[in-house]
Amino acid sequence: MSLLTGQPQAHHATQIGMDVRGPLICAPESIRTVFIVTLAAASAPLCAGIVLFGWRAAVVAAICIGSCANIERLYYRVTRMPALMGRSHAYLTGVLLALTLPPTAPWYVPVVASAFAIIVGKAVFGGVGHFLWQPALVGRLAAAVLFAGAMNPEYWPVLAQDRLLWGDADKGRIVDDWRKWHGSCAPENADAFVSRRSDVVLSGLRPSKASYSALAYLPPPNELPKAPPAALGQLPSMGEMLMGTVPGNIGETCAIVIVVAGLYLIYRNYLKWQLPVAVLCSAAAVAAAAPVYLAGPDDVAIEVWWPVLHQEGEVALTYVMYRLLSGGIVLSAFFLAGESTSRPTGAGGQVIFGAGIGSLAMLLQLYVNTPIPAFMAVLAMNTLTPALDSLWRPRVLGRRRFEFLRRK
């Protein structure tokens, strides 16, 4: 410690004070801001859903938001715990839940789903910041299990072009030809066309007696099967898939609006771009690589069709796009998987998380008959969040790469 020895000055020059004070200025964004901005972004697809599915969607959304807020308040009143985070997170959960419900859900479905979302999804874990599974999806899963009939009808409505916003989604009529939404007029005594959802149509590619007749296509000998174009022919055009004028849950159909709102979240730094990109890329990769089984006309012979091996690349591309745009994958990628708390925090963990969601969602859509493949994939990967979080950490400043592998 002396001039002569020139030792480093001792660190005991200062005692540990209890008075270390952090910075006195802070960024303007608080938790409340985060929730409200996410809520604003999530209301964009909700508005799109209300326009596309009429006032019934607005009612479902209103019930979701109102019951989420009230159930949360009631829960904290009954258990005498102080509500941790105002009501902004309850509103956010309500909006996210509304995005995932079908527009024709009867009034009790959103109430029960909200109760599950708030109590099972959030409160029992200790409230904001502590839950493991995305609460809105917990509510959606409960609704899918409890009201399997109401939540998974065979035919879903979409309003005719001249009945947007004010039409009644419950007054629907079956139409065969889907491709004419653009410029369509409402059928007599009805506001909506009803048809099967695109992922259900595509799942007809699986061998099943009910659907093979429509899809079966016996390829000429010595040629690769060409059946999927036949199935794709039953789907609306790609433009309509992007615009969202196809049957589906309230918030999941309008891909353009979801992507724009998601880009806003990325711009605000609430979402890392790696996560949606990982989800969409892995889903596309699985869709392109996974084989599809086709039923032959005689009910027994099963053809296997590999999308990537199809002669025309365009067909494979269209098929992959249809796969991506159906079944709520886009909504999951930008909103449900990306919500903070239930996703890993680091970029590396999020890539693994997103890849898991995308491939799992696509596999569920392809081979398992489930109404909510993407949402279930998100819930499944949420379970792994803590593990992924500790798996992937950036290298700390001053440590060498892979230092933990070196011998001390």
Added chain:
Amino acid sequence: MLLRQYGSFAGGIDLPDEKHSTLGMPIEPAARQGVLRVPLAPCAGPPARMLVPEGTRVSAGERIAAACGGVDVYAPCEGRIGKTVDVQVVSAVGVKHSPAIELVAVGQMAPIRLLVPVFDWRAASSREIRTSLAGGGLTTAKGHIEPLNIWVERGLRACCKCIIANVVEPQPYVTSDHRMLVENGAEVIRGLMIIAKALEVGQMLLAVDQRRVDQYRGLVGAARACNVAMVALPAKYPAGNDTLLVKVLHRRETPIGKETFDVGAAVIDASTCFAAYRWVACQSPQTARVVTVSGQGTMPRGNFWTPYGADCQSMLQEARGTMVIGGPMAPSYQADNAVVCAATDAVLNLKTPPATTATPCIRCGWCTDHCPARLNVKGISDAYELGKIDRARRLHAGACIECGVCSYVCPARLGLCERVVWIKRLLQQRPQQVRPQELHPEARP
């Protein structure tokens, strides 16, 4: 001006600049002080030994205490020697109590004048300069305050390859080094060359902020004459941190628990260079420094040439708010009795933040994303709350560079920086074993 573009570092944020109010204000001598309390032990080690009895009148620049392991103490301005009192010296690493000598009936501080060199330092050898650096009350100003000659000895032993003068000043409000460089840039550059000669290093860099490059154009000639390369760094906080500066400019990362000497780079600040030049070349001791007085609310703002021992609180006059010594981002310390010393680059008056109840972490990940040391900040904060020091050690809490970014960005307003810095200090002091019971009273065993 050579404006080489260098790489950057991960993390960091864009801070509001907030410097406009004092950026253009020239350095003025501080207002006349009633009493100065000049610290006798600004560095670690025993206080300096008094050379003049109580009641003597001393003139400005007169030596009033001789070093015993620390530095000599000189009278900043003329006055009469009073009692010995106790003051607090605040540096970047903490608060230290020090005896101080009272100087009453103090005269007016003289403005900075250009001095005539009396010593041909360009022809002097490293040894001669080092001998000279031992006097003059020269200390370093960043991190631990230590005598400059001891710092140089350590640098010599570490065989430094380059010396970086850090004039980036990333913190909002603080403009003292900037004004020093604008008004006395040539002397700062010569001081840098003197220290480089003492350290026997060839490569000299002057790191400045990209936003202020226009105002340093006048220095190009002096820099070229001294063979100093000027480097403009992008305006990303905390670009001016010593460790990050070495990482960006020298491409070496400082291992945890080591200092920049260990990777062959010395980092010095503008006011020390200036003082070194004034002492070595002109025999004028270091008795004052430029202090920025600024902040939120009303107070006399400006860059003041302030004598050591001036009372920090009185510089803010009647301002209401929280007094912060140093920048507003780095961890600061409560000190009611603090006086200006070599490390006091700014005295700020900031709005006292409203007492908020803790909100839960929503795992947004921003603390880790923006942490320039890439730490798992939330994990360390949890370890602190649970009293698990070993877990914090495994998470490398010691790598924290004390920038305050984590607390700044956290939307839950958790006091992350305080906790990490607290644990870092604890690990530094007692690297071996810490029992949870010794921790903060909040800690659960």
